[in-house]
Amino acid sequence: GAGVSQSPSNKVTEKGKDVELRCDPISGHTALYWYRQRLGQGLEFLIYFQGNSAPDKSGLPSDRFSAERTGESVSTLTIQRTQQEDSAVYLCASSLLGGREETQYFGPGTRLLVL
Template structure:
């Protein structure tokens, strides 16, 4: 079956503009995760959706960042009033139920460049 997909692959925007990044998880996976990876760095956790539970937003760096997951499937990460420090690769992952012992399946990422 299809893996996790993300769009767009690359996004160039101007400082101050809003951007939306999309993630399609593996069908049937109830858990979805967003991470950010700056150049040469590790993964920074942003937000985690698990089933119908309230999302864990503890990793969002500021109130300019928000995410939704509609119908328990597709998720959109929105960054408002983008800043240059938001430039990074944004990775989405999904897992079967969200338990800590599960494998996470990653999408190819969206590379965001804020000019």
């Protein structure tokens, strides 16, 4: 069955360049989450979309980070003017309704390396 997919799987970029990371959630899932996972660290929440509600952007670390979601489908996380500290695995997850008790389904992640 179709799970959460992310692209690209790996991205190497130069400091100062912009990058776009894509997430395709499970069809019918109204909630979508982005997380950052640095080496040896836990998951750091970035942004949460639920249906047509305004996204919860409280986890975005700086104004270089932004994300969009088209309806209840694809989401794009954009990092502008990348810095070396942005190097991490970026994980996307979706859930059916975004409830606090719901299981999240994760994509395989995008491994970003900023040189």
